[in-house]
Amino acid sequence: MYWERVTEEIFVFTSERYALVNAVAFLTQSGVVVIDGLPFPDEARTIARFLEAQGGGRFSTIFLTHYHMDHVYGLHAFPSHLDVISSRRCREMLLEVGERSLEEARRHDPQFEEVTLRIPTITFEEALTVETPDKHFRLMPLPGHTPDNIGIFYEEERILVAGDAMMAIPIIADGDWREEIETLQRIKKLAPETIIQGHGEVVLRGEVQHVIDRYIAYLECIEGEARKVLRKGQPRESIRDIPLERCGLERVPLGIASHALHTANILRIYDTLKEEAEGTAE
């Protein structure tokens, strides 16, 4: 795990052991605001100890961007009295699948024995503003990667913590690519100065618009690839041969099987388009 300081009061923690997933912390006058936790208990404990020292022992709130386990598990390391704020959908999804996937994780790796799920205690649907004496956080739905994903916009410095709406390879295999394109367009219009992605590097001033355009172009490109396979009646399996580079992204920005993530994206689009075509043919 490594960490960087985005400003004097904002830290980003990155797990090299799991897809460069990020956790974020803001030092505020009401204590530390934590956004997401890293998946592994030892990393989570290190972060919690570090932030306890940085914040003089005071924590304020936890924000959770979405229900995926690589963002949820580490929250167990923070004081249990803290509220966890998320979208309503995120809470529902955690209640639905959370315990089951945690059991599964424990079966594969006993280190997850010490994890207990933090179920969100405050939820919202359209928008929510959370204030500390010195900072304003605007929470907003940013669906697409998953239906429950939210962003946290820190107004004073125009920094967006985007959850997995922004990641080094957009992943929509568990979501909806059309929704993700709309979300990216919305982020573009919001015009943040800095974006802290769910996975991968912080996107800095000057790169923001360009990176978003590249992600949108990638999603449009893979939709085109899925349509091509459908139109030509090629076998579904042929999608596994479509290289990532064809859609303008490079391999391994996440240090994991980027080709597999990429083809899972196209398979998802292919299946959705096929279903829609069959639905209208009836």
Ligand SMILES: [Zn+2]
């Ligand atoms: Zn995710």
